[in-house]
Amino acid sequence: MKYHLKSFTLLLVCALVAVMSCKNKELTPADNVNITPGDSTGGTSSGSTTFDPTTQTLVSEGKFKDGGHPTSGTVKLYRQGTTYTLVFDSFKTDEGPDLRIYLAEDTKANNFIELVELKNTGNFYLTLPDNAEVAKRKQVLIWCKRFSVLFGSAELMAPAQM
Template sequence: MSAVASVAVIGIGVGLWAFQPWKVFTSSELHETSPLAAEQTETGPRLLTSGRFVSQEHQTSGKALVIDRPDGSRVLRLERLASSDGPDLHVWLTDAAAGLDDWGAYDDGRYVALGNLKATHGSHNYAIPADADLDGLHSVVIWCDRFNVAFGSAALDL
């Protein structure tokens, strides 16, 4: 094999790894039970705030809710989420406003990482770390760490 062919094969392999173009055609779906499904009582889980997703780098829709549970733990719930698949997607609470024109700005300030995006569609829950300071956080973002872009974000009044 010539040197040019070897370089081309390596380049194609790296390009496929980095961009994962097949993810344009894939999606995943997950439906977890809502922490609010329990009977709403004075001591039951309560909704702290919610917001609707706006599209950024990719079409994204759905609703984000922050829920306070009776045991003092907090959960971010994404409901009826619909977004694109992509490499290295994460869910963050951030101090940036939702819907920024600069899709790459969400990692410039403070954020709380809640983990990998569980699925591109459906309703799922993310535990908020007990030691997370939510003061000054203004949005939830679906963040592509590989390309430093927001797929979508929702405003939250925390």
């Protein structure tokens, strides 16, 4: 009995440390930042820093909902030829120790692909890699990689379904 109580206490302390590590501080806003996969700085990459939807086809969109932390805004998936781009609008979430943007089959991060480390809120976009498989992966996740915590998610649906 004593051993089980110690194990339970240790497990409880670890869970509290994990939750406390994901602070309720907001990230700083960014105005029209172009983040490409692999750019972990959250800064602008080469090329235009604004997204022009008039040259793209809107494929799907979704509204962010809370996971373990308040998360809001919208995300839209655009296509131009074989290139897909995710556009974040009025995006907002809490700060975390190791936040990433995942594209996944579900909110549990099954069959996910990591797109980029998240450093910004506000309006920004990122170009998806060729292996994104957007037909299968309909969930955009804000994920704390260090503690495997879902901060928020948006399900990409056809515009008429919104």
